[in-house]
Amino acid sequence: MADFKHGSDAAQDIDVLVTARHHDEKAGKLPLRADELDTLIYALITLQGWTPFLGAGNYNSMRMNGGFSSRPQFRLAIERGSGAEFRRDVEVLTAGLGRIADEFRLRHDGADKPEHRLLWLPLWDDAPLPLSCVHPLALEVSRRVRLIERDGTLQLLRAGSKSMRVDASIWNGDVLDPWTPILVIDGRKALSAQPDTLGYRELPGLLFSRNKCELPLLALPAEHERSRSAKLIVQALAGGKGKTNGLLQREISMPASVTRRLGHEVVDLARRSQLFVDRASEMSGKVFRSALIQFVDGSDDVDWKNKDFDRATRSAVDDYERDVDEAFFPELFRSIDAGHDDQLAQVHWVQWLYTLAQRRLPVATEALPTRSPSRPFALARAERVLHGGARKHFGTWLAQARAEAQNEDTTESTR
Incomplete structure (x- = not known):
């Protein structure tokens, strides 16, 4: 524990946008209390899976196309409501495991049954984990943090790392993430959202042009969903080097005639x-x-x-x-x-x-x-x-x- 320092005792210190120093979102908000652990959990999820590179020792998610990129989410919802949407995602992921495993073996020379699924469990030393040992649906950690109780309050300690948690930089975010669209022009790479990405000039090409972009698993209709209307939910935190360009969100209602085409006939x-x-x-x-x-x-x-x-x-x-x-x-x-x-x-x-x-x-x-x-x-x-x-x-x-x-x-x- 000797190298863990820079303690945080508020969720706002953990999950904070990269903004100017005079921005009104100040550190110290949302104190970490034992009876409000849900706030801490949400902050940790954002820190470990969505934050970009933030200086030496603070690396980004393997699911991003570079350190100053973002991690978009494209998914279909057939029925609305958090329970129905979560259930649908789990069912589609479960049904698609075989396809994900086949693609994983193809990419990693026949590697089978990758051992690491919860990335905070393996020893975190100076060397990153090989991507061939990490399950495509692994729950990720990008930063070294520890939660302790001190003087009756919770505190999050931090430590830097000498490399990314997973050795995936050469893949440019194309690591079979089921929420992330993959651009296929001039090589494969995960989509990096910009302020105009979800506008009418750019978004149709991402959704419908397979020569430009491959939609992720959860943005495609399952076979039994192809005759139903759906809602396409797209969101991303647009970023850049040392800046944040806004949280982009859009919901697009699709009639069954469009849902049916989305998988193949686009x-x-x-x-x-x-x-x-x-x-x-x-x-x-x-x-x-x-x-x-x-x-x-x-x-x-x-x-x-x-x-x-x-x-x-x-x-x-x-x-x-x-x-x-x-x-x-x-x-x-x-x-x-x-x-x-x-x-x-x-x-x-x-x-x-x-x-x-x-x-x-x-x-x-x-x-x-x-x-x-x-x-x-x-x-x-x-x-x-x-x-x-x-x-x-x-x-x-x-x-x-x-x-x-x-x-x-x-x-x-x-x-």
Whole structure:
């Protein structure tokens, strides 16, 4: 015990985000008391399985792609509630043990029955444990800590280590973790979440493009779940060198028609989702943003490359993008569930995007400056740019959407 020091007597000292020194989350919160051990357990789980590298002697989890990465969690929930979700995960893991064992033997030259499952039990000396001796579902420890009772209170002692607990750095986090997606472009590596990872531009590629990413076991439907609707739960603590970029969380409701495809038949989802991303990017950048810049400039000869105009309109564009992000997956899955082909799906999506832009423009301009002496005149010019840009980039789709709407009105009037 001689090398254990740096005691902590509060959970906030154990489980703390890497932030600036003046951040309001200060050490010393949540004192460790014998009647509140659940708080300590949660803090230890975070410390041992989710914290990044934090200086010499403080190493990260083997399930991360490098010391300054993160450990994402992607999983399906068929029924909600902690008990139902836990039971589902255990059942899927149990059913998948054979597949995990086969892959483990393939990776480690026939190694069978790895002996280490609780990584705090083997002797922790200077040398790391070989990955071939560690079960893929092992409960991990990354830091050397000891809990003692001193003067009637609990205290956590720490000691540094000379290496990672498990010798897995060459695997870049690809160690068969059942929650972690694996990127397969330019070698295999665990996903490292960034602030935009769960947004509509990045997430569809992770979920549906098997040339880009392999989903983990718990994010895939079991055979008996393929005919049921599900909730895909994705979360990660985005990090970096000496910083934390936020806890990212998203829940995506999937109809049975999408759940069924998620395991194997995702080519149409990958293609459709990319088309939706492309149309949204064009409407946001080429149509809505251009209309906003026209409003700010206020003249006939618009300075489209003016960086001040770009900065002024960025917040309004971000608001538009947030609305798109919220609707992206529901609209995408609605088109799949309705059996629409790519053309018809894009017609409905483009009409939705255009309607949003029309609704957002007058709201956005209320908070924007303009160089025009007349704000109503500047708004009229912005609306003209919006409509003209929509016709230029989306004329065919919008014309088809109008024709469909007219047909529906005619049908309705004849009833």
